[in-house]
Amino acid sequence: MHELRLRRFFFCLAVVGLCFVSTPRAQERAEDVIRATLQTYATAWNTANAHGIAELYTVDADYTGYGSVMTRGRSEIEARYASLFTGAFAGTQLTVDMSSLRFIKPDVAIVDGSLDLTAHAPDGTPQVSKGLFIAIMTDDGGQWKFTTFWSKRLQIAPPQAPSPR
Numbered sequence: 001m002h003e004l005r006l007r008r009f010f011f012c013l014a015v016v017g018l019c020f021v022s023t024p025r026a027q028e029r030a031e032d033v034i035r036a037t038l039q040t041y042a043t044a045w046n047t048a049n050a051h052g053i054a055e056l057y058t059v060d061a062d063y064t065g066y067g068s069v070m071t072r073g074r075s076e077i078e079a080r081y082a083s084l085f086t087g088a089f090a091g092t093q094l095t096v097d098m099s100s101l102r103f104i105k106p107d108v109a110i111v112d113g114s115l116d117l118t119a120h121a122p123d124g125t126p127q128v129s130k131g132l133f134i135a136i137m138t139d140d141g142g143q144w145k146f147t148t149f150w151s152k153r154l155q156i157a158p159p160q161a162p163s164p165r
Contacts (some may be wrong), residue, residue: 019041023106028120031101034111034137034144038096045094048085052080057146058138064150066131093118096133107139 035054044052054077057063063077064070070094071080098113115131137144 023120026106027103029155030103030106030109030144033102033142034109035098036111037137037144037146038098038111042094042096042158045092050081054080057149058140061146062148062150063146066151066153089117089119091120107145109137111137112136115127 001028033119036164041053043055044050044056054074057074059074060072061074061077062070063080065080065084071077085141087159094120095116096113098111102110104110112132112134115133117129117131119127119129121127131151131153133149135150136148138147
């Protein structure tokens with residue numbers, strides 16, 4: 001009888017231990033999925049796929065791009081991206097780089113990073129606009145989705161001539 005209790009104790013101890021060991025692995029898997037989601041976002045942007053981008057958002061998400069008007073809800077977000085791709089951002093190319101990731105809870109993460117948006121001047125010269133983003137993402141059945149996405153264009157001051165001595 002004592003041996004049976006001892007076995008149960010060690011079994012329970014092993015199960016609890018596995019829970020603690022699997023948490024970092026789960027976060028590593030979540031980080032991989034979040035990185036893939038950011039890449040999918042850039043790929044959808046680069047192909048002007050407003051529907052593909054909207055699918056990366058939760059149904060009740062908020063989007064504010066480059067500090068502009070906030071858009072709420074997946075269908076409005078899709079319409080907003082569609083207008084961007086046929087308007088001011090038509091033909092642009094985007095790269096996204098994640099700078100940091102912080103899990104607030106196992107299913108909620110804050111992600112921030114940088115954006116490079118490349119457009120072409122009328123003469124074909126590429127013009128790169130740099131920006132920053134912050135997003136709150138939630139785990140939606142194994143797929144990490146944006147619940148809030150905010151980005152801001154960086155205002156880079158033009159180089160100044162050296163001051164006379």
